[in-house]
Amino acid sequence: MLNIPRSLLKYKPAKAKLVAVRGRVLAGQVQVSVGQTLTEGIAITTAESSFATLLLDDGSRVSLPSNTEIHIRRLRSYVLGDSLDYDFDVAKGGMQSAVIKHKSVDDRYHVRTPKAVSAVRGTDFQSRYDAATDKDFAEVVEGALAVETGSKTSTALPAGNGLALIPGGGVIREALLPPPSLIEPGKLQSDPTVRFAASPNDDVGGYRIALAADAGFVDQVADRVVGNEPATFDNIGNGNYFVRARAISRNGIEGIPATFAFKRRLNGVKATAGQTDEGYTFKWLGDGEGIRRHHFQLFRGNVETMPMVDEASLDGDRISISDLPPGDYFWRVGVVQYLDGEMATNWLPVEKMTVAQP
DSSP states (O other), rough: OOOOOGGGGEEEEOOOOEEEESSSSTTTEOOOTTTEEOOOOEEEEEEETTEEEEEEEEEEEEEOSSEEEEEEEEEEEEEEOOOEEEEEEEEEEEEEEEOOOOSSTOEEEEEEEETEEESSSSSSEEEEEETTTTTTEEEEEEEEEEOOSSSSSSEEEETTEEEOOOSOOEEEEEEEOOOOOBBSSSBBBOOOSSEOOOOOOOOSEEEEEEEESTTTTTEEEEEEESSOEEEEEEEOOOOEEEEEEEOTTTTTBOOEEEEEEEEEEOOEEEEEEEEEETTTEEEEEEEEEEEEEEEEEEEETTSOOSSSEEEEOSSEEEEOOOOOEEEEEEEEEEEEEHHHHHHEEEOOOEEEEEOOHH
């Protein structure tokens, strides 16, 4: 049998097309945009709160989260046998790969981190490098990986498993944590800050919560790693989105994702109360599109009673009430929004106010 080194084979350059870009994404030192094509030899970096997705010639996808730097080592289609050779280096951060099943036994898809090389034949996985801890990670959701860790043999990593390579050459391998449960993941997100919380679990090390404009997370818009506290996101525009959550093990390995759809319709409101010459004045202001009407309620004694004041469809920004007898009062303001043929109501929490004896 005649073995010809790949370096001697004639090839045609393959391409990686940018199908999604959010924020500051550089190829070399130049900001990129959707529709551009990249070739081998280029370094790609994503800044804070920035994301990119590449579509390869064979239909495979590469998604880059925030604070990532990768180098495209090879993007080639060999003339002999029409085989592909894709090779990426992850210098920091990570990349999530959705790899089309290979058509040729000579096709290659490699992802390198500082201490490992992952060889792929059709799979859904991610490779990461954490510079702060000097750990390499690989997590396989579908398919399988063969991970070389510097020795002559490779570690088989089937679906549902992950590994961490620690400084000094140690390998930690474990089953991926199951998809986490989010608390009311599909509820309408109307407050200025979008918020998601996982059901508390002391057996996990944290959660990665990500948002995207599509179910496949090609167009990712935000990403957070949190402990048991909620993940919060600011400056999320109105639209239909998806949230993806992964539990993180104590060893830093990210588990199987859970994905949910949700709607974002900013419908915020803030309110204050104070004593004026007119009596007691309640004011409000808020953010949001569409037609907005406010609803004010005032209860005496406790909120279980019928409201003594119940004013709906207010288009102003305040209401004044005079001659309140001494006692405890509870009040709240809601905003009703009419947008895109839908109606949504957002109530502020009930506030307490005490009118003292003169």
